[in-house]
Amino acid sequence: MALRLTLGQYYPGGSLVHRLDPRTKLACSLACTLAVFFIGTPPQLAFGLAGALAATALAQLPARKVIASIRPLVAVLLVLSLFNLLFVRGGETLLSWRFLTVTTAGVHAALIFSMRLVVAVMAMAILLLTTTPMQLTDAFDAFLEPLARLGLPGHELAMVFSLMLRFIPTLADETQAILDAQSMRGAALGEGSPARRLRSVVPVLVALLASSIHHAEGLSRALDARCYAGGAGRSHWHPLRMTGRDWLALAVVASWIFALILLGHAL
Amino acid sequence: MPMGTPLVAELSHVSLVYEGDVRALDDVSLTVAEGERLCILGANGSGKSTLASVLCGLLAPDEGDVTLLGERVLAGGKVDFAAYGRARRRLGLVFQNPDDQIVTSVVEEDVAFGPENLGVTPQEIGQRVEQELRRTAMGEFAKADPTRLSGGQKQRVAIAGALAMHPRVLVLDEPGALLDVRGRRSVMRVMARLKESGTTVVHITHFMEEALAADRVIVMRAGRVALSGTPAEVFSHSGELRSLGLHEPFAARLAGRLQELGLGVPWTTDEEELAQAISHLAEGVGPKRGAGGREEAPPRAAAADERPLAVELREVCYSYQEDRRSAQARRALEDVSLCIAAGDSLAIVGQTGSGKSTLLRLVCGLELPDSGSVRVLGVNTARRRERRLLRGRVGYVMQHPERQLFAETVALDVAFGPTNLGLPADEVERRCQRALELVGLLGKEGCSPFELSGGQQRMCAIAGILAMQPELLVLDEPMAGLDPLGRERVAELLGRIKGRGCTIVQVTHSMDGAALADRVFVLDRTRVLAEGRPEDIFCAENEDALHDAGLGLPTPLAWALALRDRGVNLQALPLTAEGLARAIARACQAGEVR
Numbered sequence: 001m002a003l004r005l006t007l008g009q010y011y012p013g014g015s016l017v018h019r020l021d022p023r024t025k026l027a028c029s030l031a032c033t034l035a036v037f038f039i040g041t042p043p044q045l046a047f048g049l050a051g052a053l054a055a056t057a058l059a060q061l062p063a064r065k066v067i068a069s070i071r072p073l074v075a076v077l078l079v080l081s082l083f084n085l086l087f088v089r090g091g092e093t094l095l096s097w098r099f100l101t102v103t104t105a106g107v108h109a110a111l112i113f114s115m116r117l118v119v120a121v122m123a124m125a126i127l128l129l130t131t132t133p134m135q136l137t138d139a140f141d142a143f144l145e146p147l148a149r150l151g152l153p154g155h156e157l158a159m160v161f162s163l164m165l166r167f168i169p170t171l172a173d174e175t176q177a178i179l180d181a182q183s184m185r186g187a188a189l190g191e192g193s194p195a196r197r198l199r200s201v202v203p204v205l206v207a208l209l210a211s212s213i214h215h216a217e218g219l220s221r222a223l224d225a226r227c228y229a230g231g232a233g234r235s236h237w238h239p240l241r242m243t244g245r246d247w248l249a250l251a252v253v254a255s256w257i258f259a260l261i262l263l264g265h266a267l
Numbered sequence: 268m269p270m271g272t273p274l275v276a277e278l279s280h281v282s283l284v285y286e287g288d289v290r291a292l293d294d295v296s297l298t299v300a301e302g303e304r305l306c307i308l309g310a311n312g313s314g315k316s317t318l319a320s321v322l323c324g325l326l327a328p329d330e331g332d333v334t335l336l337g338e339r340v341l342a343g344g345k346v347d348f349a350a351y352g353r354a355r356r357r358l359g360l361v362f363q364n365p366d367d368q369i370v371t372s373v374v375e376e377d378v379a380f381g382p383e384n385l386g387v388t389p390q391e392i393g394q395r396v397e398q399e400l401r402r403t404a405m406g407e408f409a410k411a412d413p414t415r416l417s418g419g420q421k422q423r424v425a426i427a428g429a430l431a432m433h434p435r436v437l438v439l440d441e442p443g444a445l446l447d448v449r450g451r452r453s454v455m456r457v458m459a460r461l462k463e464s465g466t467t468v469v470h471i472t473h474f475m476e477e478a479l480a481a482d483r484v485i486v487m488r489a490g491r492v493a494l495s496g497t498p499a500e501v502f503s504h505s506g507e508l509r510s511l512g513l514h515e516p517f518a519a520r521l522a523g524r525l526q527e528l529g530l531g532v533p534w535t536t537d538e539e540e541l542a543q544a545i546s547h548l549a550e551g552v553g554p555k556r557g558a559g560g561r562e563e564a565p566p567r568a569a570a571a572d573e574r575p576l577a578v579e580l581r582e583v584c585y586s587y588q589e590d591r592r593s594a595q596a597r598r599a600l601e602d603v604s605l606c607i608a609a610g611d612s613l614a615i616v617g618q619t620g621s622g623k624s625t626l627l628r629l630v631c632g633l634e635l636p637d638s639g640s641v642r643v644l645g646v647n648t649a650r651r652r653e654r655r656l657l658r659g660r661v662g663y664v665m666q667h668p669e670r671q672l673f674a675e676t677v678a679l680d681v682a683f684g685p686t687n688l689g690l691p692a693d694e695v696e697r698r699c700q701r702a703l704e705l706v707g708l709l710g711k712e713g714c715s716p717f718e719l720s721g722g723q724q725r726m727c728a729i730a731g732i733l734a735m736q737p738e739l740l741v742l743d744e745p746m747a748g749l750d751p752l753g754r755e756r757v758a759e760l761l762g763r764i765k766g767r768g769c770t771i772v773q774v775t776h777s778m779d780g781a782a783l784a785d786r787v788f789v790l791d792r793t794r795v796l797a798e799g800r801p802e803d804i805f806c807a808e809n810e811d812a813l814h815d816a817g818l819g820l821p822t823p824l825a826w827a828l829a830l831r832d833r834g835v836n837l838q839a840l841p842l843t844a845e846g847l848a849r850a851i852a853r854a855c856q857a858g859e860v861r
Contacts, residue, residue, distance in 0.1 A: 010372060012410040134376040166372050174670075180633050181671045184663040185731065186687030203683065207673040210717070214670065218367025224325050225360035226370075226381040226428065237379040237392040265794050 002086050011129040015136070017059035018130045022139035024246040028253040029127040032120070035257040039116040045113050049115070052122040059130050069125035070118060077114040084109040137162035138240055141231070148231070154229035163219070171212065178207045272300040274334075275322040275436050275467050276322050281331035281341075282490075283317055284382060291317040292328060293490035299436070299469065306478040306498075307471045308726050310512030310750045311486030315471045316362075316440055322469055323438040326349055336435060343586040356385055359434030363441045363748065365421035366414075374416075374424050375400065375409040375585065381432040392431075399427040403457050408633040417619040419450020426457055436467040444473060444748045447776045455480070473750045475502070475516045479536055483488060486511060490499050501538045512752035517822050517844070524848040530855055543828075546833040548855040575645070577629055577739050577770040578607040583639035585625055599625040599749065602795045603639075607786070609738075612761070612771040614781035614801075617790035618817030623774045624666075627741050631663045659688045662737030666744050668728035669721070677703070677719070678712035678726050684735040695734075702734035720754035720804055730756075733764070740764060742773040746780070760782075778805070782821040782842040791816035801842055823847040 017025070032051075039048050056066055090105030131139075137158045143156030181190050188200050276299040276424055280794075283292040291314045297304055299322070309315045318324035324335050333341035336357055338350040371377045371428040375396050382392045400406045403423040413421055429437055439458070443451035444648060446810065448549075455477060461468050470481065478484050484501040486494040487508065488511050494501050502515045518538045525532045532544045600622045607613050617623050628634045629641050632648040644660055646653045666670070674680035679695065681702055685695040701711050706726040711719065716727050725745075732740070745761070746754040758780065765771050781787050787804040789796040796816055797804050805813075805824050812820060820828070827840045827847055839850045 010412065012373075024692050025478065051812070069474045132371070132373045132376055133372065134371045134380075163370060166370060170366055177665060180628075180631075181663065181665055181668070183681075184631060184633070185684035185735065187683075188687065200277050204672050207671045209669050210673060215367055218362070218364055219370070220319075221360075221362065222368040222370065225323065225368075226432065227355055227384045228380075229384065233384075233386050235392070237376070237383055237387065237389050237396070239389060255738055 010132045011061060011065055013060055013130065015058065015060040015130070017055065017126065019245070020130075020249055021240055021242050021246045022135035023142050023240060024242070024249050025131055026136070026139040026143070028249060029123040031253060031257060035260055036116045036120040036123075038261045038264055039119070040112060040264055042112070044260060045112055045115055045119075046057050047260055047263055048119040051260075052119045052126075055126050056122065059126055061129055063127065065129060066122060066125055069129070070121050073117070073121055077117060080117075081110040082115045084113055102177050106128040133162045133165040135238075136165070138236065142240060167215065167219075170215070171208070174211050175204075175208055178204055178211070182207075269362050272302070274298050274437070275301050275336055277332075277334040278328075279320065279332040279551070281321065281328040281333060283321065283326065283328040283330075284440060290490050292321065294331075295490070296647070297485070297492065301435070301466060301467055302462075302465050304458075304480070304482045305471065306466045306481035306484045307469065307487060308473075308478055308484060308501075308513055310752055313487040313511075314490040315487050319360070319362075319438045319440040319469065319471050321434065323360040325360065327351065333472075336809075357433070357435045359429035359432055359437040361422070361425050361437070361439045363444045365425045365445075368425040369413045371423060372412050374405065374411050374413055378428045380430050381428055386430060394433040395433070399430045402460060403427040403852050404428065404453070410493075417450060418446045419453050419619070422450065422454055423457060424435075424447060427453070430461075430466075433578065436469065437461060437763050438469045438471075440471045441473060441748075442470075443477070447817065448778075448819060449618055451477075459798065467605040475514060475751070478502075479516055486513065488852060499536050503534065511630055511744075512750055514751050517826075521848060523849075524844070525851060528848060528852040530852055540717060542829060542833060545651070545830060545851055545855070546835050549830075549835040549851075566577065574608040574655070576606050576642070577609040577644060578772065579640075579642040580605040580626075580629070580636075581640045583629060583636040583641060585629060585634060585636050587623075598793050600636075601627075603790075603795055605788060605795075605798070607770060610767050610768050611763075611785045613786045613788055614784035615772065615774045615788045615790060616734060616776075616778065616781050616818055617796075620792070621790040621816070622793045623790055624743055627663070627743055627772070627774060630739075630741055631661055633663075659684070659735045660738050662732035662735055662740045664729055664732050664740070664742040664745055666747060668732075669716075669724035672716040672724060672728055676712065677708060677714050677716050680716050680727060681683060681731045681734050684731055688735065693826055698734045698736060701809065704731040705733055706730045706765065707756070722749055722756065722759060725749060725753065725757070726760075729760070737769065739770045739772070742771070744774055744776060746775070746777065778819055778821045779823070781805075782824070789813070789816065789818070805842060806840065 036048060039045050056063070085102060086100060086107045088106040088109040089101065089103050092104045093101060094104060094107070095191060140158035140161055141155050144158055146154075148154035153225040179189060186205065189204070190195060190197060223236070276297070277299045278295055281292055281295045282290065284290050291572050295318065295361055307315050307318060317326065321328055321333065324340065327341055327346045328344075330344045331341065332339070332343065335354040336385060338354040340347055340350045340354055348520065370380055378396045379392050382395055385751055387395070397406070400409055403426050404661055405420065405423050405427055408420065409415065413424055416424065426442070442454050446454065446459055451474070456464060458468055459480065469479070472478060479498050482496060484494075484496065484498050485492055486501060486508070493511060494507065502519045505515050505519070508514060515523070516536050519534065519536045519539050522532055522534045522541050526534065530548060532541060532548065535541050581601045581604055586595045587599055603626065615623050615626060625634065629648070630643055632641075632643060632654045637651055643649045643657060646657050648654050648657070672680055674683060681699045682695050685698050690698070700709070703712065706729055708723060708726055708730060711723070715723060719727060729745070745757050749757065761771055761773070775781050782801045782805055784801060786799065787801050788798050789804060796812065797809065805820055807828055810820055810828070819825070821842050823841055823844050823846065827837055827850065830851070831837050835851070836854050837850050838853060839846065841847045
């Protein structure tokens with residue numbers, strides 16, 4: 001159960017954000033994720049977080065859903081903060097003990113660099129929580145269309161992405177089952193010397209590979225049975241259509257990013 | 268079949284050979300008429316699934332002629348791909364594992380996937396999605412995440428997805444194999460509705476009772492059609508069926524046994540007809556004497572108090588902390604207490620989501636309770652150091668253990684456990700031999716486990732656990748997905764292991780199977796509903812409570828109660844088929860004496 005990822009966690013709803021064209025949402029959240037790296041000062045960070053919170057409110061997502069999506073990253077962020085805290089030197093020295101030195105620049109980096117990632121993760125979480133995998137696939141499909149024109153499998157890549165979202169929880173459960181089964185059979189998982197640990201992983205990987213192939217066979221039978229034959233000749237239940245809402249959303253996000261960057265230069 | 272009914276499928280002298288020269292279909296000729304409900308039976312590996320794939324146009328045979336929906340897709344072994352493409356658009360398939368058939372993470376989008384592939388207009392797709400979700404009684408789950416549904420619900424989504432393509436033929440390949448009692452019932456109801464709407468249904472199953480609803484039954488053996496006819500005709504070949512690894516439905520078995528006991532009942536597969544004949548025979552029997560008396564309840568487990576406890580759960584609560592949807596804890600077990608004496612067998616029953624699998628994981632020490640205590644073989648699982656002492660003493664056979672086979676040969680796979688225990692090579696060898704002998708796989712040591720048949724793979728996986736010589740064997744639905752012969756073999760095996768003094772705990776969907784255990788434990792929505800000897804759990808008074816919990820009574824008991832309602836003076840309420848036959852014989856013969 002601990003292996004469950006937060007991908008593909010669509011949260012049904014009818015908010016403004018839910019109703020946006022998935023291409024708009026994908027473009028906006030990608031742009032926001034990149035824009036986050038312009039954040040370098042506390043006012044920018046506050047502005048960034050405010051934007052993320054406003055988007056969450058607009059999407060009418062319960063806070064705990066969004067927090068649950070961020071939680072897996074907390075450990076990574078803590079480690080990142082700690083490194084920044086200890087190794088970034090500059091400004092006044094706040095604390096010095098043997099080889100450990102904490103400076104104001106370190107504190108600054110520790111806070112800003114980890115918190116700005118929270119904004120990026122929230123942007124992605126809002127996208128995944130308000131967009132069904134099928135809509136996401138359609139959006140990817142649209143963005144990859146130039147590839148398809150060059151004769152590359154753009155549509156197929158998008159479909160693979162969608163199936164990946166669908167099968168991550170299934171395979172995570174299966175991995176847990178294999179780990180349990182083998183530890184009940186005395187496998188020394190996570191015990192002993194590194195070499196021994198490494199060896200004990202092989203049976204898990206082989207079993208996981210076998211079960212993935214099993215799923216893949218079932219899936220290909222299912223796709224065949226439902227007459228899936230790539231993008232050609234396919235219709236869409238909800239064809240993508242850009243409306244005034246979408247253009248407005250794009251304009252709002254663009255000006256938000258512009259303001260965010262400007263804020264960094266003004267101060 | 269009536270003349271003039273159009274045929275939807277026509278197979279003539281069809282053969283299909285897989286890699287490694289496996290003849291999956293061998294000179295099969297078969298026609299399916301429009302609107303017919305055809306049922307295909309056969310042991311694991313008899314070619315049923317291959318036939319299903321051929322009938323829905325997913326596999327082209329190597330030899331013969333095939334016509335599907337009027338398209339001549341295969342002529343003399345030559346494939347016409349264009350014709351296949353046209354025919355496939357009106358042929359639907361649903362198979363065993365719903366997890367592999369659902370391609371998106373929202374129910375309604377999954378149902379729309381097929382029509383989208385066919386290029387149906389958006390408006391029409393919307394109508395079809397709504398209509399099929401309603402027909403499969405899944406309307407209220409339109410926006411749900413399929414991975415959060417029960418097996419029966421998922422399978423209904425898969426059926427709705429196939430129906431939304433408006434197939435003229437729907438092939439269902441063991442749709443109920445992985446489902447619980449309630450899930451199987453719901454799938455059968457949907458199938459009955461399809462028949463009414465004129466869709467041709469081809470149903471492949473391991474459950475003989477399900478075949479009774481078909482217009483025609485076909486039995487496969489080694490890629491050939493061994494028997495064919497109406498259900499009554501096919502099931503009258505009882506000896507032949509048994510040699511094919513199948514058996515007759517319960518009513519037919521009972522009728523046969525009653526005839527052997529000298530009763531003048533007709534042989535029939537029709538439950539109503541048999542019940543009438545029995546009540547007719549028993550008419551005129553005197554007033555009921557001591558009704559409700561139990562037959563042959565042996566005074567067992569009298570010495571239970573002196574035996575040590577193999578498993579002891581005290582007021583155990585458990586919740587899943589990391590629930591994907593709610594972020595807050597989801598209760599899996601509440602206030603569960605349970606004792607199992609060493610050497611006993613315990614059957615745990617309960618519908619999907621009642622907490623059965625969690626209970627097994629606690630017993631295995633794979634999870635720790637939030638509160639309460641779990642002692643297994645004298646070891647408190649909460650203490651990490653003590654838990655290590657359990658390694659090898661508790662064997663855990665998970666659901667579908669064959670999915671976890673990994674080694675190059677059967678011998679290496681079975682040896683994995685004993686080797687991990689650090690036993691000397693000759694001891695490992697000895698244990699493997701013994702385990703393989705127990706499960707009947709001696710001589711297969713050098714094979715790859717992936718080459719074995721479905722039933723053999725299950726046995727190989729179980730052998731891997733038995734080779735550790737556990738004192739406590741925990742099994743999660745060990746019979747799921749097996750054919751009748753395979754189920755019988757697992758049951759026999761468990762009997763033999765128990766005979767050697769091993770304590771057995773198993774989760775099962777089969778009430779008939781649970782009735783054979785020493786004790787039965789009924790879970791319902793995270794709580795204990797009842798616990799006790801099978802004859803105390805399975806009785807008329809508990810019928811409603813069991814039904815509310817998505818369970819039922821063992822077939823023999825349900826029969827006995829129904830017969831008693833008809834006025835048959837049964838002196839006992841037996842839990843086994845043999846007990847029922849004898850009780851009926853006694854009631855009827857008493858009638859003749861008077």
